[in-house]
Amino acid sequence: MAADWILWPILTFPVLSAGLCLTLHSPQRILGAVAFLGFLWALLLGAVAVTVMYLGTLSAARHWLTLDMLSSYHLLIFGMVFGASSLYARHYFSFEIAHDEFNLEDGRKFGALWFGSGTAMVSVLLCNNLGLMWVGIEATTLLTAFLVCAHVTPLSLEAMWKYLVVCSVGVAFAFIGTLLVAASALELGLAAEDTLLWTVLDGSAERLSPGPMKLAFVFLLVGYGTKAGLAPMHSWLPDAHSQAPTPVSAILSGFMLNAALYCIMRYLPLVEGATGHLGWGRALVTLLGMISMVLAAAFILFQHDGKRLLAYSSVEHMGIIALGLGLGGIGTFAGLWHAMNHSICKILAFFSIGSLGQLYGTHDLGKMAGAMRRSPLWGLGFFVSVLILIGSAPFAIFMSELQILRAAIHQEAWVVLAIFLAAAALVFIGALKLAIAAAWGEEVVVPRTQSSSIIDVLLVIGALGLLLLLGLWLPTPLHGMMESAAQIIGGRP
Amino acid sequence: MNHPSLIEAVLVTVVLTNLQLLGSSRLKICIHMVGLQGIVAGLLPVLLDHEANPLRAWLLVVGSVAIKGIVFPKLLLRVLRDAGVCREVEPFVGYILSLLAAVSALMFSLWMGSTLVLPQAPVGTTLMAPVGFTTILVGLLVIITRRKAISQVIGYVVVENGIYIFGVALVGGVPMLVELGVLMDAFVAVFLMGIAVYKISREFDHIDVDRLNRMQG
Structure with a gap:
């Protein structure tokens, strides 16, 4: 197709940007470059995602690079997360420059790794x-890894x-799982170059040997589940998310988990x-989803640290998406929709808690009491994003969770339904209590003050507006894209 | 060329290095064993005859022997020197017990290899997949039961070696580009872990991972 060449610039652009960051001579300039180039x-x-939305699958390099509806939908999510986080990084680190905590070396390291990790995430989506x-x-x-300990402290080293x-x-x-998948395709007699091409395997999925494939899926689920933060393999997640600088936490939570x-x-x-098509694989995914929801709910109840709260909330939401995928049918669609909603909301929550954390010098929610009065913008951002995360109507997360519940009812999966509702209720109570105390409680610490720029306001208003909009009205092209993506996951009938 | 006896010699060496690795408290010996394991395992692709493209096999051999046999040991020895440790003191599971566990792992893998119907690439021996799997299990054992951060890096390299052998046994290797990507990832991972161990030893004055537990809940 004529537009296929476009797959190359989206990979080379960030690599060049990373190189550029290494040549700049002041941290302010690097942050400016990160914001501008990241947004661009x-x-x-x-x-590109919109191109795929209208023109269909793009592929280059003899199908080694392919962008279909499923990957371009994730590309869209990544674009939103990365663009917003790049803009926010400028705000966040400018504060640190002003307090002498971020020098040129830090800046170069950050800029290069920032674009580098973005490239890696996009290549996950592009590689067929x-x-x-x-x-x-x-x-x-x-x-x-080194973005997590951008500031070397004992805690950040431990987390890293x-x-x-x-x-x-x-x-x-x-990877063991990937090898087993290749082994399950041996009987197809494919050429070595085609062995692991997803499009080829998907085209003859029915003829893959079921034994090795089952074993492979268990390994894959454990492996990628670790990276996606699904419980009980999530142990790294709260530490890394709480110790990383906030823009990094945002991108870890907002997209890296989704990539896995x-x-x-x-x-x-x-x-x-x-x-x-007996639902063998989907049952396993459902199980992991349920464990994640329950475990996250238990930890959220006893959380004091704002960033750890959000980290456990990510475990919960990854669990919800997994539940949607596991239920299948409309659940797959709802899980995909939930992924976008969660990413938008979670980066806003991280931006807000990160800025409040800088003003208060801590992420302890108890010490942030009264944040709404001291910093109306970030206080509002934090409070409302937590409200949305725990599932308040009529925002988008509530709507997508409702769809997943509908899928559960439709499938008569009553256990799933009960566990979902119980865990969601626990999270609702636990997180709401913390958020109200943080927003309106008696002031304990008097924070530093900082005026917010127009970009900060736009980030908060934009994210909240988008979440409200997606909750009330899903644009038809986006809806169509999500449906085709869900069809890819559900297997062609 | 196909040399079943050579292949089996390689596999036996791998098993022996596994045992030596688990039974030794001196980290230097462990590192040498991992290096040796990397070298012999790296030779596997040229010992198989189903390789359509000998050049590709040799390239892989050179790459993986250089990285796993030379670069990794050098790097790890250097980290060891900088961190100023030489012994694994009091692992969570004793040496004798670890050895017994390794032997059980080997028996389990052999049993699994004989019962589980895995499609085998024609490699002339049925031992390769079980040995690969044993090596993976031994690597995990090292990661879980040892106290020093550097032992975990060693365990990670052992897991990588095991996966490599397992992969050769299962599919006779994956496309070149993938193989190189995997090798590069392993290289960078070990490199970064080395830097991390160094930083930890500077910041904490020790590299005991069980004492890295300040964050909980």
């Missing part, structure tokens, strides 16, 4: 070869170490096809 790249990605997809996921771990080891070893399991879930989505049609 996000626009480009959005344009399942082996290279794995390479991309592992690369995101490696490139973000756990992140690096747990995710590397976890993702190694996914995306890999699981790619394998669902393969395992379902090989095992005769």
Whole structure:
């Protein structure tokens, strides 16, 4: 197709940007470049996603790079998360420059790794070869590891170490799974170059050997599930999210987890096809989803640290998306929709808690009491985003959760329904109590003050507006895109 | 060329290095064992005859022997020197017990190899997949039961070696580009872990992972 060439610039642009960041001579300039180029790249990605929305699948390099509805939908989410986080990074680190906590070396390291990890995430989406997809996921771990300890403290080192080891070893399991998938395709007699191409495997999913494929899926689920933060493999997540600088937390939570879930989505049609569409693979995904929801709810109840609260909320929401995928049918659609809603809302929540944390010098919610009076913009951002995250109507997260509930009722999965409602209720109570205290409680600490720029206001208003809009009205092209993406996961009938 | 006896010699060496690795408290010996394991495992692709493209096999051999046999040990020895540790003191599971566990892992893998119907690439021996799987299990054992951060890096490399052998046994290797990507990822991962161990030893004055537990809940 004529537009296929466009796949190359979206990969080379961030690499060049990373290189540029290394040549600049002041941290302010690097932050400016990150904001400008990051936003520009996000626009480009959005344009590509829209192209796919209207023209259909793009592919280049003999199908090794492919962008279909499922990957371009995730590309759209990534664009929003990355663009907004790049703009926010400027605000966040400017504060640190003003307090002498961010020098030129930090800036160069940040800029290069920031664009580098973005490239890795996008390459996960673009690679049609399942082996290279794995390479991309592992690369995101490696490139973000040093972003987590951008400021070297004992705590951030501890977090980085756990992140690096747990995710590397976890993702190694996914590679064993990938090899087993290749083994399950041996009987097809494919050429070596085609063995791991997703499009080829998907086309003959019914003829893959079910035994190795089942074993493969267990390994893949453990491996990519670790990276996606699904419980009980989530141990690295709260530490890494709470210790990373806020823009990094936002991108970890807002997209990196989704990238790993995306890999699981790619394998669902393969395992379902090989095992005769009996829901074997989906049942496993549902199970992990339920465990994640329950475990996250238990930890949220006893949380004091704002960023850890949001981290556990990510575990919960990854669980919800997994539940949607596991239920299948309309649940798949709802899970995809939920992924977008969660990402938009979670980055806003992180931006807000990050800025409040800078003003108060701590992320302890108890010490932030009265934040709404001191910093109306970020106080509002935090309070409302928590309200949305716990599922308040009529915002988008409430709507997508409702669809997942509908899927559960439709499938008569009463246990799933009961656990979903119980966990969601616990999270609602636990998080609301904390958020109200933080927003309106008796003041304990007098924070520093800082005026907000027009970009800050736009970020908060834009995210809230988008969440409200998506809750009330889903544009038809986007709806169509999500439906086609859900069809890809559900396997072609 | 196909050399079943050579292949089996390689596999036996891998098993022996696994055992030596688990039974030794001196980290230097562990690192040498991992290096040796990397070298012999790296030779596997040229010992198989189903390789359509010998050039590709040799490229892979050179790449993986250089990285796993030379670069990794050098890097790890350097980290060891900088961190100033030489022994694994009091692992969570003792040496004798670890050895017994490794032997059970080997028996389990052999049993699994004989019962589980895995489609086998024609490699001339049925031992390869079980040995690969044993090596993966041994690596995990090292990661879980040892106290020093550097032991975890060693365990990670052992897991990588195991996966490599397992992969050769299962599919006779994946496309070149993938193989190179995986190798590069492993290289960067070990490199970063090395830097992390160094930073941890500077910041904490120790590299005991069980004492990295300040964050909970």
